Amino acid sequence: MTKPTAKLEIGGQDQNHEFEILKGSVGPDVINIASLYKDTGMFTYDPGFTSTASCESKITYIDGDEGILLHRGYPIEQLAEHGDFLETCYLLLYGELPTKAQKEDFDYRVTHHTMVHEQMTRFFTGFRRDAHPMAVMCGVVGAMSAFYHDSTDISDPHQRMVASLRMIAKMPTIAAMAFKYHIGQPFVYPRNELGYAANFLHMCFAVPCEEYKVNPVLARAMERIFILHADHEQNASTSTVRLAGSSGANPFACIAAGIACLWGPAHGGANEAALNMLDEIGTVDRIPEFIDRAKDKDDPFRLMGFGHRVYKNYDPRAKIMQKTCHEVLGELGIKDDPQLDIAIELERIALTDEYFIEKKLYPNIDFYSGITLKALGFPTTMFTVLFALARTVGWIAQWKEMIEDPKQKIGRPRQLYTGADQRDYVPIAKR
Ligand code: CMC
Numbered sequence: 001m002t003k004p005t006a007k008l009e010i011g012g013q014d015q016n017h018e019f020e021i022l023k024g025s026v027g028p029d030v031i032n033i034a035s036l037y038k039d040t041g042m043f044t045y046d047p048g049f050t051s052t053a054s055c056e057s058k059i060t061y062i063d064g065d066e067g068i069l070l071h072r073g074y075p076i077e078q079l080a081e082h083g084d085f086l087e088t089c090y091l092l093l094y095g096e097l098p099t100k101a102q103k104e105d106f107d108y109r110v111t112h113h114t115m116v117h118e119q120m121t122r123f124f125t126g127f128r129r130d131a132h133p134m135a136v137m138c139g140v141v142g143a144m145s146a147f148y149h150d151s152t153d154i155s156d157p158h159q160r161m162v163a164s165l166r167m168i169a170k171m172p173t174i175a176a177m178a179f180k181y182h183i184g185q186p187f188v189y190p191r192n193e194l195g196y197a198a199n200f201l202h203m204c205f206a207v208p209c210e211e212y213k214v215n216p217v218l219a220r221a222m223e224r225i226f227i228l229h230a231d232h233e234q235n236a237s238t239s240t241v242r243l244a245g246s247s248g249a250n251p252f253a254c255i256a257a258g259i260a261c262l263w264g265p266a267h268g269g270a271n272e273a274a275l276n277m278l279d280e281i282g283t284v285d286r287i288p289e290f291i292d293r294a295k296d297k298d299d300p301f302r303l304m305g306f307g308h309r310v311y312k313n314y315d316p317r318a319k320i321m322q323k324t325c326h327e328v329l330g331e332l333g334i335k336d337d338p339q340l341d342i343a344i345e346l347e348r349i350a351l352t353d354e355y356f357i358e359k360k361l362y363p364n365i366d367f368y369s370g371i372t373l374k375a376l377g378f379p380t381t382m383f384t385v386l387f388a389l390a391r392t393v394g395w396i397a398q399w400k401e402m403i404e405d406p407k408q409k410i411g412r413p414r415q416l417y418t419g420a421d422q423r424d425y426v427p428i429a430k431r
Contacts, residue, residue, distance in 0.1 A: 006031045010040060026061060043414045050309070053234075055242065056405070059092060059397055060233040067313035067362075071231060072096070080320050085196050085226040085390070086110060089168055092231055092397040113169035114190035114199065116177075117147045124181045133178040133385045134263045140174050142256030152250040154403055163251045164396045172196065175389045176203035179382055197222035200389070205377060217331040218376060221324050225372065228317040228365060229387050231394025233310075237261040237268065241395040242402050246411040251399055258395045259388045265304070268387040272380045274305035275370030278339040278346075287346050295355045305367030306350060312360035321368040328375045339371050 004021040017039050020032045030053045037043055046052045061070045069076040072091050079088050083097075090098045090106050098106060123143055127136050144167075145152055151163035177187050180203075188203045198219040206212035232238070241258040245251070262268035281290050293301040308315055329337060347363055350356045373383050402408055 004029075008036075008040075010042070015040065027063065037414075043416070045416050048309075049234075049239075054239060054411075055234065055402065056407070057233065057398065057401060058095065059401060060231045060394070062233055062310050064308070064310035064312050067311060067316050069232070069316050076228065076316055077320060080224050080227045083227070085223050085230070088227045088230050089393040092393050093164060093400070109165055110169045110196070111190075111192050111199075113166050114173050114192075116170050116173050120144075120147060120174075121177070121187060124177055124187075127181065129182070129184065131182075133175075133182050133381055134259065134269075134388070136178040136181065137174065137385055137388055138256055138260050138263070140178070141171075141259055142253055144170070145250045145252035148252065152252070154245075154248060154250065157404075160251070160400055160403065164400060167251065167255055167396055168393050171389045171392045172200040173203060175382075175385045176200060178385060179204050179378075182379075182381065195219065195223070197226060201376075215331065218328060221328045221331075221372065222376065224320065224324050225369065225386065226390040228320055228369075229390035231391070231397065234398075235267065236264075237391065238395055238398050241399050243411040245399045245402055246408065248410075251396065254399055255392060255395055258391070262388050262391065263384055268384045268391070270304050270364070270366040271370045271373070271383040271387065274366050275339065275374060275380050275383070277304045278342050278370070281342050281346070283338070284342055284345050287342065287349055290346075291349055291353060303346070303350060303361070305364055305370075306356070307359070307361040308364045311362065311364065314362045315364040317365040318363045318367055321365055321372065322363075325368045325372040325375075328372050332375055334375055337371065337375070339374070343367065343371060 005018045006021055008017045008019065009015070010017070017036075019036070022030045022032050024030070033044060044052070059072065061073075062068065071079060071088065072095055074091065074097070079091070086107050087098060087103060089110070090103065120140065120143070123140050124136065127139070148163070148166060151159045151166060153159045173190055180187050186208060188206045188208075190199050191202055194202055194214065198214040198216075201214050201219055201222055202212060234242075237258040240261040241254045244254040244257040249257075265273045277290075281287060290301070290303070293299045294303045294306075325340070329335075329340065347367070350361065350363075356362075369387075370380065370383055373386060374380070378386065
């Protein structure tokens with residue numbers, strides 16, 4: 001059978017080029033244009049990579065039109081309903097769900113890597129107390145490469161796995177330390193008898209002067225929030241991690257780059273921005289005013305927590321997040337939450353409004369995560385930190401996949417240059 005190809009005609013009939021079409025297991029085919037420049041002397045132009053597959057991957061699949069998210073083939077709904085976060089981590093890293101013995105071994109290895117080098121605590125005191133915890137995360141995670149030299153040789157598979165486990169294990173400890181430093185409380189060490197999410201809640205909310213018991217319903221909700229954020233194929237921060245890693249940079253430095261990218265309000269910073277927006281709206285009767293602003297081309301305001309580059313349907317994670325949000329508020333006995341009332345009404349109006357229907361703008365994961373995290377006791381400044389904590393496994397799994405791909409090359413996009421042509425230097429006195 002002849003392989004399918006795509007034909008490109010440049011300048012009438014003079015130049016015809018043929019490119020192979022690659023088939024994925026599911027999802028759109030891709031045109032392999034790797035030889036385009038060699039064959040034609042031209043580049044493709046695709047700002048924001050809206051039509052560009054930057055790599056081949058077996059980890060995560062999204063069908064944006066249908067609102068489907070699969071990790072290694074498993075639907076996110078099933079993983080969030082039946083499993084725990086470390087099971088999803090294992091799946092993302094190794095490609096298969098673990099057996100009971102594999103799961104116990106993995107949990108043990110992660111749990112026994114949760115402490116950070118004691119000297120790292122001094123790093124925190126170098127930051128201003130009012131620093132944004134994401135600024136602290138970028139710095140401290142980047143600094144891990146200065147502490148764990150024995151896992152920075154990326155050519156050694158064993159070191160790659162040790163670095164991966166260290167990062168998954170230590171990220172909650174570092175995130176909790178950033179939180180404690182932010183609120184002026186002493187750091188709380190990890191506790192090995194607790195599960196991943198329960199341990200994180202303990203490190204965040206326990207204080208040395210009294211006993212702190214982790215509420216299992218809230219720990220389960222935290223676990224689910226982590227699962228929902230674990231990976232999302234080639235989003236901006238993951239692509240950043242891959243690009244940083246493509247030069248051979250060590251994994252800790254690459255994850256720090258991912259954290260920096262995630263911080264932006266169009267990406268992970270949207271959960272913080274969504275809650276701030278609900279605050280700004282203030283009361284249900286003001287919603288129409290904000291809907292009008294979101295539709296106004298001359299107003300930069302956007303409904304935070306709405307819209308997605310890939311999902312042109314309900315974000316499947318948003319549905320689970322909404323359910324989790326109600327569970328958390330129910331468990332905490334929060335009956336009247338003005339922000340939740342505004343969110344529910346805003347969602348109702350947006351889903352029936354012509355502008356949002358036509359542009360296929362649905363609530364994304366960040367819409368309900370802010371309300372849930374606030375109810376769990378986190379200030380808005382911590383929201384993106386929690387996203388970074390959970391996304392670390394996705395970043396590291398994608399980084400490992402890239403390093404282990406024999407076709408891997410340094411990432412080096414080209415450009416459409418529209419600046420000045422070559423010209424001669426003019427001495428300052430003559431300008
Ligand atoms: N409110 C109002 N209008 C919007 C919104 C919004 N939230 N999002 C997109 N639009 C409009 C936009 O103005 C554009 O209109 P037109 O075609 O008339 O110019 C159209 O919808 C398409 O938007 P776009 O900006 O070209 O789409 P994009 O794929 O480049 O951007 C996005 C995707 C997520 C950055 C954008 O929808 C947005 O800014 N949303 C708000 C921020 C947010 O919630 N981000 C979280 C994303 S999910 C979690 C994550 O990935 O971290």
